[in-house]
Amino acid sequence: MxxxxxxxxxxxxxxxxxxxxxxxxxxxxxxxxxxxxxxxxxxxxxxxxxxxxxxxxxxxxxxxxxxxxxxxxxxxxxxxxxxxxxxxxxxxxxxxxxxxxxxxxxxxxxxxxxxxxxxxxxxxxxxTSELLEIGKYHFNFPKQLLFFENASVQLTHREAHLLFHLVKNKNKVLDRSLILNKLWGNDDFFSARSMDVFISKLRKKLQQDAEVQIINVRGFGYKLVF
The missing domain is CATH 3.40.50.2300 (Response regulator)
Known part of the structure; x- marks a missing residue:
């Protein structure tokens, strides 16, 4: 259902x-x-x-x-x-x-x-009506689903939006302050810590493909590479 x-x-x-x-x-x-x-x-x-x-x-x-x-x-x-x-x-x-x-x-x-x-x-x-490719993964943003081979993982609303912005900025630094204000509403300490938790969750969900990495660019933000 x-x-x-x-x-x-x-x-x-x-x-x-x-x-x-x-x-x-x-x-x-x-x-x-x-x-x-x-x-x-x-x-x-x-x-x-x-x-x-x-x-x-x-x-x-x-x-x-x-x-x-x-x-x-x-x-x-x-x-x-x-x-x-x-x-x-x-x-x-x-x-x-x-x-x-x-x-x-x-x-x-x-x-x-x-x-x-x-x-x-x-x-x-x-x-988007298409699956986005992330290395060996496929990502359906509207349905918030991440596919790897024959298995799928349901993402939360915020996980899906964060991953979508990372994918759209592939191999570029996603500005930390910009994405915090866009998804959390502010860029204070507590929101930043919350974002770090969501990044950790996404890393775990993408760990089956070693070529896919979310890199922390200290002082600037995050970068998705694959």
Whole structure:
């Protein structure tokens, strides 16, 4: 059975949030429900969702501000805004800061699900539909799978994104600060230590081909060579 897609839902109306959550779960999505923008940002950083559904008007941090902060970290994750506002300028602002779609309340659950499915399909096509070669390994980024001969290993969301960036910069140094800000949201000490752990995990998963190495370039970053 395929791993369920994880959706981060930020909605401050408890009843509506629960209705959306339960409806999406009946379609086999995993839903992380947050009641405000601050909690949503923390959940995004810790849980690595694959799509965001953000209410625009929320306490502590509104949906537009939240989207701007996440877009600075991740340029690819699909974002759908939910809003009771109907002014054209609000719609324009939503798209200008990186939103992919916009639903005005009230809306039908079927419409939300169709839009989610469309964005997820588009994201997969945009990233890559081909297996990436890493020495004797093959890497399916959209499915987060690493293949060696007849065996496969499931990667986590962050492992897959880190490996994808390493592959795309093959034989070049992947700037440590840049990738920390992109995948972790900052480049502080704790995030750097977390990244080191993920690099160690990837090295173990790539160790069956001795020609494949992730080299630590001290003071700069990492380089994937094969």
């Amino acid at each position: 395929d791993k369920p897609i994880t959706i981060l839902l930020a909605e401050d109306e408890p009843a509506l949030g629960q209705i959306i959550k339960e409806s999406l779960e009946t379609r086999h999505f995993k839903v992380l429900l947050c009641a405000n923008g601050e909690t949503a940002l923390e959940t995004y950083r810790n849980q690595e969702p694959e799509l965001l559904v953000l209410d625009v008007m929320m306490p502590k941090k509104d949906g537009f501000t939240l989207a701007k902060e996440i877009r600075a970290i991740d340029e690819q994750i699909p974002i759908i805004f939910l809003t009771a506002k109907s002014q054209t300028q609000d719609v324009v602002e939503g798209f200008s800061i990186g939103g992919n779609d916009y639903l005005k309340k009230p809306f039908s659950m079927e419409e939300l699900i169709v839009r989610i499915d469309n964005l997820l399909h588009r994201k997969t096509l945009q990233i």
